[in-house]
Amino acid sequence: MPELPEVETVVRELRPRLRGRHFLSVEIIKERIVRHSKQDVAQAITGSRIKDVSRQGKYILIELENAWLTIHLGMTGQILFNTLRTAYTRAIFQLDDATMMYEDVRMFGAIEVGRVRADRLGPDALQALTPDKLRRDAPIKAVLLNQAILGGVGNIYADEALYRAGIRPTARRLGPIRAKRLIDRVHEVLAEAIEHKGSSVSNYVDTEGRKGTFQQRHNVYGRGGLPCPSCAFPIRRIVVGGRGTHFCPRCQR
DNA sequence: AGATCGGCCTGGACGC
DNA sequence: TGCGTCCAGGCCGATC
Numbered sequence A: 001m002p003e004l005p006e007v008e009t010v011v012r013e014l015r016p017r018l019r020g021r022h023f024l025s026v027e028i029i030k031e032r033i034v035r036h037s038k039q040d041v042a043q044a045i046t047g048s049r050i051k052d053v054s055r056q057g058k059y060i061l062i063e064l065e066n067a068w069l070t071i072h073l074g075m076t077g078q079i080l081f082n083t084l085r086t087a088y089t090r091a092i093f094q095l096d097d098a099t100m101m102y103e104d105v106r107m108f109g110a111i112e113v114g115r116v117r118a119d120r121l122g123p124d125a126l127q128a129l130t131p132d133k134l135r136r137d138a139p140i141k142a143v144l145l146n147q148a149i150l151g152g153v154g155n156i157y158a159d160e161a162l163y164r165a166g167i168r169p170t171a172r173r174l175g176p177i178r179a180k181r182l183i184d185r186v187h188e189v190l191a192e193a194i195e196h197k198g199s200s201v202s203n204y205v206d207t208e209g210r211k212g213t214f215q216q217r218h219n220v221y222g223r224g225g226l227p228c229p230s231c232a233f234p235i236r237r238i239v240v241g242g243r244g245t246h247f248c249p250r251c252q253r
Numbered sequence B: 001a002g003a004t005c006g007g008c009c010t011g012g013a014c015g016c
Numbered sequence C: 001t002g003c004g005t006c007c008a009g010g011c012c013g014a015t016c
Helices: A004-018 A038-045 A140-145 A155-165 A176-195
Strands: A023-028 A050-056 A059-064 A068-072 A077-081 A089-095 A099-104 A110-113 A236-240 A243-247
Touching: A004 A050, A004 A059, A004 A077, A004 A176, A023 A038, A038 A110, A068 A077, A140 A155, A140 A176, A140 A243, A155 A176, A155 A243
Parallel strands: none
Antiparallel strands: A023 A089, A050 A059, A059 A068, A068 A110, A077 A099, A089 A099, A236 A243
């Protein structure tokens, strides 16, 4: 599932491909993917020159001359170029020199004209964060998944960062020492995952159709019942904040 | 106000 | 083999 490292990988590929190009036309195949009518999307972006592509949390931001186009890949979203239309093609963007396809099996993704609301999305997870921001009366795993507190961490990297920090996902109201350690591990694991072009656990691929490789380096995510890489105690799988959560009962207190 | 839960969606894994 | 059921999890809106 695309989280910050996967979206960053996609954005780094999109930037040189899209900068300076124009949206000549757009075909919205599944209207539920967009937050507006097909006509509104077409009107907002057709003919517009693309100034830049950036990322905030898990959102891809395409800056046009007179508008912003925001894309969220949801669980199974993919952006591909010059591929054949499939049963899961939800939108097709015609550019000067290429065709950009938005594919999405489960349709949890979204394409929206405008920018993501600031009250929904906090500072990007790669930015500095003060430890007190994590001090909430909720399981720390749920805090990490709360995009209004920090944007970009999803289920995989929450589990992996908590493992590296030695903190149990169910811990509440973290003190400043442990919170600082966790923030450092969040930054560390995200940076490493970007280096490895993200994790491919379901169907994530980059704009060239390539899988990431960081899933080979997961310590706990998807490893329930398998031995902890550090102490060999079996990794436990529980549900926290409605999400499958993996941790080592011995290493994470 | 902040925390928690259910719904959206579909392919794949599982059990009988 | 085939059918039914459950599970995965991004975010959002409703409810506690």
